[in-house]
Amino acid sequence: MAADRLRVAVFGASGYVGGELLRLLLGHPQVEIAAATSTRYAGRPVGTVHPNLRGLTGLRFRSPEEMGGFDVVFLAAELQTAIKVGADLAKRNECLIDLSPAYRLRDPAVFERYYGTAHTAPELLGSFVSGHPEDNRAALRTARLVSVPGCMVIATLIALRPFAADDLVDGDVIVDCRIGSSGSGAAAERLNLHAERSGALRVFAPHGHRHEAEVCQASGLAVRMTATGVEAVRGAQVVCHVPLRRPLSEVEIRRLYRDAYADEPFVRVIAQRRGLYRLPEPKILIGSNFCDVGFSVTPDGRRVVAVAALDNLMKGSAGTGVQCLNIRMGWPERLGLAFAGLHPI
Amino acid sequence: MAADRLRVAVFGASGYVGGELLRLLLGHPQVEIAAATSTRYAGRPVGTVHPNLRGLTGLRFRSPEEMGGFDVVFLAAELQTAIKVGADLAKRNECLIDLSPAYRLRDPAVFERYYGTAHTAPELLGSFVSGHPEDNRAALRTARLVSVPGCMVIATLIALRPFAADDLVDGDVIVDCRIGSSGSGAAAERLNLHAERSGALRVFAPHGHRHEAEVCQASGLAVRMTATGVEAVRGAQVVCHVPLRRPLSEVEIRRLYRDAYADEPFVRVIAQRRGLYRLPEPKILIGSNFCDVGFSVTPDGRRVVAVAALDNLMKGSAGTGVQCLNIRMGWPERLGLAFAGLHPI
Amino acid sequence: MAADRLRVAVFGASGYVGGELLRLLLGHPQVEIAAATSTRYAGRPVGTVHPNLRGLTGLRFRSPEEMGGFDVVFLAAELQTAIKVGADLAKRNECLIDLSPAYRLRDPAVFERYYGTAHTAPELLGSFVSGHPEDNRAALRTARLVSVPGCMVIATLIALRPFAADDLVDGDVIVDCRIGSSGSGAAAERLNLHAERSGALRVFAPHGHRHEAEVCQASGLAVRMTATGVEAVRGAQVVCHVPLRRPLSEVEIRRLYRDAYADEPFVRVIAQRRGLYRLPEPKILIGSNFCDVGFSVTPDGRRVVAVAALDNLMKGSAGTGVQCLNIRMGWPERLGLAFAGLHPI
Amino acid sequence: MAADRLRVAVFGASGYVGGELLRLLLGHPQVEIAAATSTRYAGRPVGTVHPNLRGLTGLRFRSPEEMGGFDVVFLAAELQTAIKVGADLAKRNECLIDLSPAYRLRDPAVFERYYGTAHTAPELLGSFVSGHPEDNRAALRTARLVSVPGCMVIATLIALRPFAADDLVDGDVIVDCRIGSSGSGAAAERLNLHAERSGALRVFAPHGHRHEAEVCQASGLAVRMTATGVEAVRGAQVVCHVPLRRPLSEVEIRRLYRDAYADEPFVRVIAQRRGLYRLPEPKILIGSNFCDVGFSVTPDGRRVVAVAALDNLMKGSAGTGVQCLNIRMGWPERLGLAFAGLHPI
């Protein structure tokens, strides 16, 4: 492997986000995976947990102690661990890209309200740059600490941004989120037993989902989020009900979206009058880094139904993480992220 | 078969609703299936199309001409056929229970707006009684013409009724519907090809779904409906976002639901704080005639998220049809409809 | 509840087989559920675990100690518990119907070979009557101790019986079993995590499956079993490759099956040349007590591919258990077991 | 686009195999798609049919007339069309890679037996080189006409090759194939309606599947194939029951596989004693060009159960097609085919 590759570590590499990071980084031409941690599987080949990686690498998990000296560390542990190790990782490595919810909210009080417990490292909350390229690419170019938003947050922000930016919204936005079972990670319990989770339409968060706080913080809109677990392993979709301040026509709204995302490598505007896939659907995005976004407006132009879809483990976490890395390093944004998605699937 | 059984016919028996009617009527102790029509399969055993019925009956499809003299006819054809044959069936038979959308709306103008075409038998629109037992059981006792509401309508009305009845709603109610592929019947095209429809989250009606008109008519509320095809064959769920005129506590709302449905044989109030099935889910209702309904209210008591679920081919159509029959005949309402639903599934 | 109803207990009522027993027994006109045990959920309503039963019964789980004095006990615990409690339950109750593998094999040596551990109550092995009505209905009429065979065993025996009975088989029979995730019960681990088990084609027993021993014992044939976990919650299907001693025509084989199962209430012979469901499929049997069986023979008449399907929690366990009860009590066999199965599903 | 790219055409580009070819070729650094044909969608953007390709290309379908002068034509039409146009395409283009069954069998009599109709261009049957790199890479380097084997054939040959090569098989090999719904293409009927095909375990070919002829021809073994449609869109798996001439140990068999596939870029030997994915499963191969192969041997060493899995639209057709192209052009074999597959999925 080339000596000049970036030396990257994945903390929490045995999880679902961590595994996706390994897959992407193994296929990335500019990086070398220098460490992949797991407490449970330390010493074992990464293919033990991630069967898709068998035969592609000799990489083994190591235990998460003494993680210093890397060019970049991706932090893919669950919340409490991420809070615990964040400061140390930030100090001992060149760059930290966190995928957990640990450093997304800026206000400790909001954190406590939504997470039901006080943040134990509140001093760090202000120091992370939001890993949302569509919003603050410039800041990411030089960021040392990056916090990638939640998967449903990314989708919602992409769906709502054109309206938020131009102050076009009048009142509460209701956001209906649907998500596959990988959204709860590999550590789940009876909750995610196949026989129970299969065919689910589980309204697990009728209101007050944690991602609501993130969207409100980032968009300034009054967003009400409902989240439902659906029959799928990967994939997230948001359906946003947007009341408009003044009537807009289909053409005007399309123009708003086009203008917002014309230069975005991973956002496609999908709003068709014909065909089987008229509005964004996650299934054709599985494995890809696209967030598809589309809309439909009522005849009176007063309400928009905006829809966005993505793969929660790609554009919803690991993919955006690698996109942030590419931005930070000045590399082409699509490097290692070019997979188109499949059809049929 | 006992000579004194009711002689019942199913018009459109080769379809999905028709097949469900056959299944229920074959198991019903008081009726005899006197005719089951199909244009495509006339002459063949009903098990040719409905494999679950093989070995249970010698019944064969017959062609739909000359359908007169039955005690009850269930009309389970698609819209245009139902409009065409409705008047004749109504005239020539004792009782007609229509499952199609043909006679649900009372106002021909509303029909034209939502269906994009004028109703060709508008004079009939006023003569059908709504087949919604939870709302007008009394009228059904003597009804000669019954029109069963749409599956998502039944679910939505059951979810919203306690609020509508007491004029507790302040503003638009947003209703997010999710439905399985059997909702489009057996005649579908590429649209419903397994490889395309599988794993779908197809927002096929971002607004203006035809069922919206029915809900508005029946509830008097301003309802905005969005409908999504989800990965399931059977099952429908509605998630209703209800803005309240004045704050209500969880206890008050639970009481509203309890009062509304205490005596209903097929409505269960499901709103738990623990467990895997806290709010209604259609999968455990597959084959059953229950409509489960539940809710969650925001801490400020200002917004309710109400959820209802049912099997679109049971409580959403054929099951309610048979329930109407039971009411009409003065039989116990649960006759032939006692299946509990399965777990796990 | 009528005083003269049979007092029945379910040991292991919080599991999947136990839950199915509760559902069936609640709908059975001749029995009363006198006890339903669970160690984990003792004291809670049965609907806590089995959401389909909410609203149907006030029954609560109790702890499994002191289970004596019942008319019938269904034993639905896992193997080791069943071995431990079997003798006591047998002694202290009128009748015991065991669903576990504890008392199916007659030879302790065979048990040890297949289960990897010695049986700790070998003296009981001979005292149970096999709960396989299609084979030994007569014995069941008076049996006090019944051991229901494994789900794939029941399907395989029904598929092979016509050939075994007439000594028509020449050589090894290869049996390919496919089974849904409920087959491993409610206690499973990461193995059955939705994100891992979803879409599986997991060849978990390439050879030497435990059910192989049962089939060999019961049929006298040399059977080689392979088992694969497939994407489904319920359902089992076996595909049997049967080499024939002498060529048989399709007509002859159909006659063999007809003769074998003409009077069986729960076996249907399904072998069609047209239609979508030409050979048995489990999905249309979900919730029903049918075992569908069918076949196709090679043009040279030398090999039969025999296929059988059932719902593992119904005809594959709980349903057959109740069928045994009906036989034992001299009741109509279909009592409480008349559900037809669904289409579409 | 670089002037020196290979000019490639896809005949039948609106189908599932054709769409996969488009996806792969769009991502291939050395080729340019010069034409993509469809009779039904001529003139429309390819994204109309293949939603994953929206935004990636301006390519439009054209009608299939006058297809000459291309460097390579991939033929992805169904059988009869492929037979009709094959000779002409072969004559008028530099190289033809056929994915259909038209030119796989060498003997017209065998073709007629398995396909029920005489081949109308039997003179071509001998002129195609089999597109099975694991078997005849050398011939592919210079082939002008290539015929890629069927998807289940590729999997079976890879599973059986080590035994066939060393004449280790004694008697009939029974091969149980399982395949997803995309295996029947995009043109299917009621057969593939979601509500019917969903959750299927459809034994559509109990014996005599057409792929059987191909496997027998290529391996020289007496193979008996059974094929079942399973709940999946993509993916195929074969379970082969191999009787051995002499006992072999696990170590010996592993060595056979290792030796056979050590240098193969797309074959991985997967036979583990632990973990969730011990034997090959198609789901983690979706979108990848791997064929995973594994085995288990009975304790007496007399029977092997060999398992292989692949994505029918990748290694089972389009992927192998592109692999053949890479071999033919002397390019690295993994060019454009490096996607690893996903986990979880």
Added chain:
Amino acid sequence: MSDVGVSEVRCPACEGDVEIDSSTRQFEIVECPDCRSELEVIGLSPMTLALAPEVDEDWGE
């Protein structure tokens, strides 16, 4: 792909760019790559598009 003989016209439904081949004839139907409307070529110089009459494709359940 060669870009010879292609002109861009604005979609009357969504204002997206629709590429029209120089070989396109009057009354031909083309599809907008953005909103997927079917568009009829009603004039050639200048190239003019109109929404084709909508055959309501069923997409419901």
Added chain:
Amino acid sequence: MSDVGVSEVRCPACEGDVEIDSSTRQFEIVECPDCRSELEVIGLSPMTLALAPEVDEDWGE
């Protein structure tokens, strides 16, 4: 990744190559990347592996 201090030993179950770190201690458990057996380091010079006692992981239904 650096390959320093790694030696290859043959798996007693499947004869696959198992890489052993120089830091590995006696009685440590390593996993064969081929057949995924758990292997116990029973000797260090020469490096010797034995099949670890099998805890039968449930994998059935």
